[in-house]
Amino acid sequence: DQQVKQNSPSLSVQEGRISILNCDYTNSMFDYFLWYKKYPAEGPTFLISISSIKDKNEDGRFTVFLNKSAKHLSLHIVPSQPGDSAVYFCAASAKDNQGGKLIFGQGTELSVKP
Amino acid sequence: DSGVTQTPKHLITATGQRVTLRCSPRSGDLSVYWYQQSLDQGLQFLIQYYNGEERAKGNILERFSAQQFPDLHSELNLSSLELGDSALYFCASSKDQGTWPQHFGDGTRLSIL
Numbered sequence: 001d002q003q004v005k006q007n008s009p010s011l012s013v014q015e016g017r018i019s020i021l022n023c024d025y026t027n028s029m030f031d032y033f034l035w036y037k038k039y040p041a042e043g044p045t046f047l048i049s050i051s052s053i054k055d056k057n058e059d060g061r062f063t064v065f066l067n068k069s070a071k072h073l074s075l076h077i078v079p080s081q082p083g084d085s086a087v088y089f090c091a092a093s094a095k096d097n098q099g100g101k102l103i104f105g106q107g108t109e110l111s112v113k114p
Numbered sequence: 115d116s117g118v119t120q121t122p123k124h125l126i127t128a129t130g131q132r133v134t135l136r137c138s139p140r141s142g143d144l145s146v147y148w149y150q151q152s153l154d155q156g157l158q159f160l161i162q163y164y165n166g167e168e169r170a171k172g173n174i175l176e177r178f179s180a181q182q183f184p185d186l187h188s189e190l191n192l193s194s195l196e197l198g199d200s201a202l203y204f205c206a207s208s209k210d211q212g213t214w215p216q217h218f219g220d221g222t223r224l225s226i227l
C-alpha cells in the first residue's frame with residue numbers, strides 16, 4: 001500500500017526554466033509534508049516543508065504547494081540550475097503518529113540540462 | 115553536512131552474522147529514526163527513539179533491534195543476516211517529533227555475501 005506516490009520516475013528540464021515535481025498521497029491523516037534532495041552516495045538533504053494548515057511555503061528558489069482536497073503536493077524550482085540535478089523525494093507524516101515517522105515516495109530523478 | 119554521523123560507511127559480511135550500525139544525531143536533537151533503502155525501493159521506516167525511549171516501530175524484522183543511549187547516540191543491531199538484508203541504512207534525527215524536519219546521515223551500505 002503506497003501511501004505516498006511520485007508517479008514520474010524522471011524529469012528533464014532546461015537550465016533557467018521551472019521544474020515541477022509532483023507527489024500524491026492517500027492518507028488524509030497526513031499533516032506535515034517534506035521534500036528532500038538526494039545525491040548519489042549521500043543521505044537525503046532536507047529542502048522544504050509544509051504543514052497541512054498552509055497551502056504554500058516558499059524558500060528562495062523552492063516553493064511547495066499543498067492541495068489538500070486533491071491530496072496533492074508539488075515542488076517548484078525556479079529557476080532550475082544544473083546543480084539541482086538529483087533525486088527528489090516527497091515525504092509525509094501523520095497527526096495520529098506519535099513518533100513522527102516519515103512515509104516516503106519512490107523519488108523523481110531531476111536532470112537540469114545546461 | 116547534516117550534522118548526523120553514521121559509522122561505518124560500508125560493511126561487508128556473510129549470512130548468519132551480526133552487525134551493529136551506529137548513529138550520532140545532530141547536536142540538540144532528541145529523536146533518532148532508522149530507515150532502510152533496499153535496491154529499487156524508497157526509504158522504509160524501521161524504528162524511532164525519543165530521548166532514550168522507543169516511540170514508534172515500522173516494519174522492522176524481529177532479527178533487528180535498536181537502542182538509544184543516554185548521550186543520545188543510537189545503534190541498530192542486525193542479526194542472523196540474510197542476503198535480502200543488503201541495503202542502505204539511514205539514520206535521521208530531529209529536534210522533537212511531529213512538525214520538525216528530519217536530517218539524515220549519509221548512511222551505512224550493508225552488503226551480505
